[in-house]
Amino acid sequence: MAAEISRPVPLLEVRDLCVSFPSGGRMIPIVEHVSFTLGEREILGLVGESGSGKSVTAMAIMGLIDSPGVRITGSALFRGQELVGLPPARMRRLRGKQIAMIFQDPMTAFTPVYTIGWQIDEQIRAHERVTRRQARARTVQLLGEMGVPDPARTANRYPHQLSGGLRQRAMIAMALSCNPALLIADEPTTALDVTVQAQILELVRSLRATHGSSVLMITHDMGVVAETCDSTLVLYSGRVAETGPTDLLFAHPGHPYTAALLASIPPLDGPRPERLPTIAGAPPAPLDRPAGCAFDPRCDYVHESCRFVPPPLIPVGAGQEAACVLPTEGRPLSPRHVAAPTTQDAPA
Ligand SMILES: Nc1ncnc2c1ncn2[C@@H]1O[C@H](COP(=O)(O)OP(=O)(O)OP(=O)(O)O)[C@@H](O)[C@H]1O
Ligand SMILES: [Mg+2]
DSSP: OOOOOOOOOOSEEEEEEEEEEEETTEEEEEEEEEEEEEOTTOEEEEEOSTTSSHHHHHHHHHTOOOOTTOEEEEEEEETTEEOTTOOHHHHHHHBTTTEEEEOSSGGGTSOTTSOHHHHHHHHHHHHSOOOHHHHHHHHHHHHHHTTOSSHHHHTTSOGGGSOHHHHHHHHHHHHHTTOOSEEEEESTTTTSOHHHHHHHHHHHHHHHHHHOOEEEEEESOHHHHHHHOSEEEEEETTEEEEEEEHHHHHHSOSSHHHHHHHHTSOOSSSOOOSSOOOOSSOOOOGGGOOSSOTTGGGOTTOOGGGGTSOOOOEEEETTEEESOSHHHHOOOSSOHHHHSOOTTTSOO
16 A cells, blocks of 8 residues: 655645625635635735735635625635534634734724723633633733833723724734634735834744744735745736745745735835836726736737636646746737837827
């Protein structure tokens, strides 16, 4: 009998995840065939423009989409356990204890009528048999670890009495209160000023060392990805455009969309250009997604074969894949905007 090769079970393995919502009598696909693997103690960046389906992907994994008629298919295995279709009561037991989420707006996580300390205590007590006093000791310790000054006093304050940065730290403390193996951070820094942003990112990076957590970091900011994530998944219009180790993907983007996102990162030093390059146009609305590559209308390198079916992901480097025909078919000699100017490009 052949010896079985045992492969470590990844922390989170998402395969072929599709989410569609009903609208006007038909199902509108929002997330299509998204697959990725998140290893133990890994930080994966899920990046893409507004509306690309980042939050819907995260909410589907967390079992938090309750829109009537939503259809979720595919698989999301958490340590081998299927999350798609998991009964709500079992999902609730996993949430908080094993998987935690931090939201862009901390007010989503806290209710305004209780102190933040009380809310974190309750979260701990919902999952563990500890006394109130033990729970509070842990709350205060966590708030301290998150850099909250005078944590014992701050615990007795209400969410609205804290600054945005402190609320964000308190929410991370609450998310970490049961040592979750997986933390999903949905745009955890967008609402904050630059200094606080940097501190929160440092905090997220240090989680793996202090708590051994893996993080799915959702952002639209390639700068955040560069600073924080081991690997990157670029989502465009609900589909994976590119995925791979962050250093490789940044050094040699395999998809024109990734390249365009990278070109729009402001330089960290040196003179700033007068205008940062932006990507012309907008992603298609879910109802108007083209049959082929969804980036086609904005792509400088459109190829005939892009128009009919979405290009499959093909390997472009070690562990790096891009959903683009360029690496196999070669770049056309003239980018589209040179070959065929549109009226939009014409001078007024
Ligand atoms: N419950 C819902 N019913 C119908 N459509 C929805 C629902 N939730 C989200 N959508 C649509 O799904 C698309 C993706 O939304 P999502 O919130 O995942 O985007 P995102 O990538 O997180 O964007 P942002 O960066 O703005 O947070 C959007 O077009 C949105 O309107
Ligand atoms: Mg979002």
